[in-house]
Amino acid sequence: MEFLVAMGTGIVSKLGEMLMDPVTSQFKHLIHCEKNINKMKKELNNLKDRKRAIEGMVDADRRNGHHIAPNVEHWLYKVDNVVENELRKVYDDEFVNKNKKCLNGLCPNLVFRYSLSKKAGKMAQDLVSLKEQKFDFISYPAPLPTLGSTFTEGIKSFASRESIMAEVVEKLKGDEFNRLSVCGMGGVGKTTLVKELIKILEADKVFDEISMAIVSQVPDYRRIQGQIGDTLGLKFDKETLQGRAAQLLERLNKINKVLVVLDDVWTELDFELIGLPSNGQCHKGCKILFTSRNEDVCHRMISQRNFTMPVLSKEEAWDLFRDTVGGHVADKAEIHNIAKEVANECRGLPIAIVTIAKALGNKEKHAWEDALDQLRKSSLTSFSEMQEYSIYSCIELSYNFLGNEEAKFLLLLCSLFPEDFDIPIEVLLRYGVGLGLFKDLGALCKARNRVHTLVDTLKKRFLLLDSNEEECVKMHDVVRDTVITIGSKEEHGFAVKYDAGQTGSKELIWHHSAISLVFDEIKMHPKRLQCPNLRLLQVYLKRREPISENFFHNMSKLTVLGISNLCIPSVSSPFRLLNNLCTLRLEDCQVGDISVICKELRKLEVLSLAHSNIKELPAEIGKLSLLRLLDLTECNDLDQMSSGVLASLSNLEELYLRVRNFHWEEKNSILADLKSLSHQLKVLEISITGIHILDLELKSLVKFWIYVRDSTTLSHGFGRRGYLHPNILKLNGVYHKDIKENMAIQQLLKKSEILNLVDVKQLENVIYELDEEGFPHLKDLSIEFCNDLKYLTDETVYASSCVFPLLE
Template sequence: MVIVPPANVAWSAIQAIFKPVKRELSFIFSYKKKADSRDHKYKKLKAALVRVQSAVEDAQRNGEEIIQDVKDWQKEAELKVQEPEVISDEDPKCFFGWCPNLKYRYDLAKKADVDAHVLDKLLDLHSAFRNTFSHPYDPQVRWVTPSQSYVAFNSRESIVNLILEASKDHTLKVIGVHGEAGVGKTTLINRVAKKAKEDKLFDWVALADVTQTPDIKNIQREIAECIRHNLEEGGATARACRLSTILGKEKKVLVILDNIWASLKLEEVGIPFGDHQHRGCKVLVSTRNPNVLSEMNADRSFPVHALKEDEAWKLFTKIVGNHVNDASVQSTALDVCRRCQGSPLTILTTANYLKRKPSSEWESASKQLTSPSSAVELSFNHLANDELKSTFRLCSLMPYNATIFDLLKYGRAFGLLRGINTTEEAHQRLHRLVQYLKSSCLLFDGRMAEEFAMHEVVRDVAASIASRTGDMFFMRNEIGPRELPYAGSLRNCTTISLFYNDFIRLPDRLECPQLKVFQLYNKNPALRISDQFFSKMEELKVLDVKGMQNLSLLPSSLGLLQNLQTLCLESCLLQKIEMVESMKKLEILSFYDSVIEELPEEIGQLTQLKVLNLDNCSKLSVIPPDVLSKLSRLEELHVSNSFAQWEDGQSAGRHASLGELNQLPHLTSLNLHIPDYSNMPKKIFSEKLQRFKILIGNTWDWSDKHEASRMLKLKLNESIHMNNGVQMLLKKAEDLHLDELKGVRDFLYDFDESRTGFPQLKYLHIQNAPETKHIVNLVEEVSLVAFPVLESLYLQNLINLEKICNAQLEMQPFAKLREINVGSCYRLKNLFSFSIARGLQQLQEVQVADCRNMVEIITEGGGSDVGDDEATITVELEQLRSLTL
């Protein structure tokens, strides 16, 4: 027992009384200090908010989903970031100016103290998420994210379970799903894909959109990407053989073909099926027409019907919210829901519209609902402004999985880019418009980050609305030999869209003096365009032609199009294209996926050009010198899977040199391949680059599993030097691949000259680095956050790698890691220590192969990394779903 002297008790009591008094008095005597501290934190929060808003806009432009914590923080910060109360230079007095105003000082300090605590909280939250603002696109798990239209109704879950059971039956090869437009077939099969992955029924699940105009090459590409393969270029037949071989090596594969309109021959795509080819390969097909399933010899099919009345009401209330429980609107809401006739598409579109409207408008909406089309039109009529309505109409011209670049082609002609001066600003505006239309359920997510899709029902409505004024003409997916209607009926058109029709001929000349946009997507390889076809289209601003195999000589009338701003000749056979020099107003020029061998010198005369797209022009072998350097206003240059014969610029040659890029001061987007690192000039890449896909070295191909907006693949045959802008690319990269690293012992130390980590890096792939011993090896820099957003780590053939992380760090370096793949790292004994492993809360997949000295995946003791003094040795990897050793 301890006896406390009375004197100590008294002193403790005095202290207990005096402490709060002292604290309150401090508000009076240090009021200016507290206010200054508050103002300093206010400035820090204001700067942080600007940085976050910029990062969020960048992420949204890339089609990424902003994390909810970030959204909540923005709202709080925006409310708090108001000008603080300014302290007067003259201290207010009381008692006729003889005494300071103690109440004024106390109130001011008290308020500053409260504000400072709120500001501290917001700044701490900002530090917590740092550079992690969004969820990136992952082609492997697109269908894992549940659609807002999916609720686990009995009518749907029972079909899902029946399909999954059928997929286990070795006697069934092709399984079908059919139902009316808008009934939810795509949502349902996405659910099947998700469940099949979760239950590990298949080694791989691959999903491809077929659409009304199937593109075999695109279907093959989508399937290959889902199983993490890249198909080499070549004809459809050669690619089919390659895909069949790839699929044949897997034991169990589920291939899902969504939205088939007509019978598709699986062997032409490269899908092996059946006992004689691949018993473990199952095919799931969705279509509106059950006859298609019969023609494809489906072994079993499942109809998808409209939702039952109680299910429809549950979905409706989920979207609209508790407002429907108000007695004043409930009967009207029930009537609106019944009029949707159990169609999920109609319910989604209608409910998303109504949840933004007062109850007084619900009765009117109920009377207008007669079909899915009327629901779409109702939503369109109440879009916020004409800009959104123009975007919606423009989307009727787009392919099924359209991109922001597709919108960019037409944006100016449709009045969407008024006041926009740069293509980067245009990308941002178009992305915002697309996001708003998605929130109204008039558009949906596409397969890739930059893609979006429009349901066929919605597209039909969009085309109908666009053509009502008589100045827009559409022909889309017409089967059988076709010709254009009488030319006189097209005379007053401003837009003509001819989308994959079976034309046998076109008129010799189309007289449309007011025409601004002409779109021709062709599927007849024999179709020709006459020399005079464009001679009466003087006002044409956008010409978008795809799939023409007879354009070796461009029609001479193209030279008359003096007002043309966008010219796209894509997937075409091209030879003589010099006449484009006469189109002095061109801002966008695209030869994407075309057969073209030489870019003419005349291109250099297009001094207004902002975008030049030569992606996937695999035959392009000549770009003459001093052509690119003349395009002084160029903002986007795309040369992926295309020309790569860059000169070093030291002497006159036949080809363009990399040094010409230094003469493009406005360049913000760049795709190109540099086979020889030694040819790179000292200064080549600008700090202005916002989006890039750059390959350096002769190892790489253009496969891009992650669809990042900033990708760098770097092969170094010599010791690294970063004087040509490569360091800047490293710091900005989201997807980084490194090969043959020489002289690199510690990756982070040798590549991070600024000692700030890699704040934007999401995917890191290192291979063939015999001298590398560590990925992270730091002792002194304890506060460094090395990889705050890294999600995938791939290490292959690092034969002397001893540790992945050998550092004393305060912050977890791999907190966002979802996937790690390690192979042929012979000296590696473990992946992570317990302290690191405790931070791997997002880890989903671990693969380790050919690591002959590997003792354990997670090691308990001894490592010099995060928190080794902590006693807890429990590691729970709750997200882990795949472990391959």
């Protein structure tokens, strides 16, 4: 019973408390209304102070390019919403001012007072909660922009570029290639192409990250690391190159698929010192693409595939020129034809096209005509925009960076030839020999190898181009103009070029050491050249006309003279003062009597009369004791050789006797002379009648073109324009027994790369009847009208892979 009473008392007491709490709370809201409102105002001011502080930090971070944290942005929005909207619901100043008595406790409207106090108290708590909200960070760095988005200029779509880009993209998408390169001459657009490639790769999401660094001619490894690190968001905290390299490599290894582009690479780079993966050091997803104007550098950096960028085609060049200058200008009736010719003069080099188009875009017709004149005359140095936009410095940098003085020398020699000329490599050799460039090499064959090596170097640097003509190279006009400018700027300039109709004797400056003259008409050339320091002179004429007797006056230092298509009826007068001449080329000339050459030119080492009309090789030529090369190619009027003339040439290394229908069978003394010097010859080109008279010692031959025919066969149909073709032997109308028994022919068969057998009589089995040991160097075998032939070889005795190991 007591328990029940106690329980009932507790319940009543609890019910009383529960009833009293709400009542007390209601009275508190009524009593503390003014206090709650003041607290709300105070907390509102505190919140505004915090908001101003946060906004200050937000503004500062935004100015630094940071992104504001979403929760901070939301907080600022919420604060604004509370101040602007929620507080009005609680505390309308205008309404409260009308009810001041209520706020002072004199208002009979207890309901209003209670509601206002309750809302103010709740709002004060909310304001405190907002003010005290904590943030881990206000902002964070903005994500790095994609590399492609930083490139402002695009590349116009050209077929010559699209095919390259498509193939590069294909290779980069696959797993087979991790190092690729793009090569080309300076100004051809390599950088523009790789930038467009980057945009394509980013759009296709081929890589997770793409980075790019510009290397330039003197690599700064720290700067390269910085450029790559910046695009990858990597902050280096190491001081040494090796430490930074380790950081960069670690960062690259953490990216699933990454491409690093190294632009404008001039020398082989140490990938390890940069922090780039060497082969096998990084996962397959890390790939490297580099651009260079030196193909050798790409090979040394183990590029698995090199893409060579050509100049633009004529149509592409015009499209680019027209777009750059603006169709509204290029299509004007008075400008259009001139614009087309100006575009053609740029020879497809994008940097020249864009530069000149920009320079002429707002010019009148007279400026266009003047520009065309300058371009045609190759006087681009006076075209100020060419200097302003560094076209010349772009090419000059490639020239200076060659390092090899012989390569520079050879490039200067190439600049002596006319525009768009097919430059014979053999002529470069002969000029170099005359200038003493290869004295340390000894034999001409070794010097020839050096010249070809230098030519390869210049081609791989895109300073020389391939030619469609055999054993020739070409030079881009802009490169040529630049090299001419380089040569003529020097105090004792090596190369200067004067074109037809532009040269008077007063213009031929004394200090020049090499000059090339090209004339349309003989009347336009000067009668006398005042060039006492001249060492090389080259003269071209479009039609044969006489040369002045005083043309070479005051040229005692001349060591190389090349004359084409001139008429020199009296050889003694023009050459009488050229005592130091080492190389003389009188090609395609009407030269008359040449017996006096030996009297005046005792230092000659190279003499070429190719394609000239000489009728006799006089005995006096034998007095040229230093002569190392004699070229009589296609001197088809040649009918007489003085006895002993060849035998007297004790230093002769190379003899070119590709002369049609010379009557060898009547020249027993000449054959004896030829036999006496054959052991010392390194190069022999000869068309000769009758295998029985080819009794020569030819073990020393390195290069040859030899055509042996019977007396009834005319020497034609087996011509050759260039030099240094693979070793050729043609046997026409002879008996196979004579071939087998002739020691000279057997020596030639061992070295032949091209063998042409025509109407070889009684030949049944090539190997057995000609040479049982086979043809170790043969690549091309041609057999015509050998009507008795049954077998090339008997495979029961000889395996074809042994007797024809290189046959193509």
